[in-house]
Amino acid sequence: MGVAILTTGKALPALKVENQKLTELVETDSQWIIERTGIESRHIATSETGLSLAVAAAEEALGDMDKASIGLVLVATVSPDMLVPSMGALVKRTMGLENAVAYDINAACSGFIYGLWNAEALMKTHDIKRALVIGVERLSRITNWEDRGTCILFGDGAGCAVLELSDDKPGILSSFIKNYDDVSNSLTVDMQYLQTPFADDGPKEPYIHMNGTQVFRFAVGAIGEAMDAVLRNAGVRADEVKYYVPHQANMRIIQSAAQRMKQPLEKFQVNIQTTGNVSAASIPMALADLMKSGKIQSGDKVMLVGFGGGLTAGAILFEAV
Ligand SMILES: CC(C)(COP(=O)(O)OP(=O)(O)OC[C@H]1O[C@@H](n2cnc3c(N)ncnc32)[C@H](O)[C@@H]1OP(=O)(O)O)[C@@H](O)C(=O)NCCC(=O)NCCS
Incomplete structure (x- = not known):
């Protein structure tokens, strides 16, 4: 029995904020941001809420699937609209997911990986047919817009995956969180x-308070450990993975992951240029872009890998349906 990643969706706020705009807020310049991070612009919520972004991403992922088939909603976030009800409960109510249990997970930028890890286990042990795993953030509301060390990095958005318990599809081959x-x-x-x-x-x-250099060092080591672990557990070689979907925190961290795996950078899905770091939403949004691109065929192996505050890290290796 496997848990397959069936479909994906994503949603971004309408307002796109270019690096140039940030030079009006803090002492920085666009070229520095691009060279040190790879980020050119990010989307920032104005009228959108975390809930509206999460629901838009989930609706896109669900398409015309039967809502009654959803038995579980896990929302990964560090910037919920409210503490109570949880974002999961709000998504369930707003979308009319009558048969779902729903709650939130906080594992910072690794949240979507932790969500998949939890969902896979719960679906298998509780015979849950379908689940929504959502990553959503309005990091703009927890960003210090006077701190140039952090405010250039973050953005808002949401991504979602629909998972299905399957007798014949292998789906998730291996998972690791730490x-x-x-x-x-x-x-x-x-x-x-x-x-x-x-x-x-x-x-x-x-x-957000961050020592960028410390986090950078941690990230490079932790994602290497996570990637090695899922490959080893599944008995798969790095070159057998068709695409890698890393957390979008810094282009230099993604490059170091590619070097570590001795794989070409072209195999890494990158959207950091236009999104910045959207914490728990980064990986599902990048995965949605990859799925839409048509570059993935049934049977291809895809790896998701992330790291974040906590500190946390993890990876998921799956076979596309
Ligand atoms: C934040 C980050 C981009 C900073 O890049 P860096 O190369 O480490 O830069 P440093 O922090 O060493 O700063 C280098 C210089 O640039 C300056 N600087 C910092 N932010 C700047 C900005 N926005 N614009 C211009 N200069 C800036 C610093 O003040 C420092 O100047 P100094 O040498 O005169 O003191 C980088 O450390 C990073 O991405 N870390 C990982 C963060 C991350 O992934 N966080 C999310 C976790 S999920």
């Missing part, structure tokens, strides 16, 4: 809560 203790707090987002009459928690900064 947590690494972030002992130096290299990537954090604090929470802003109301002050209670009973404790003095001090001021909080509810936006």
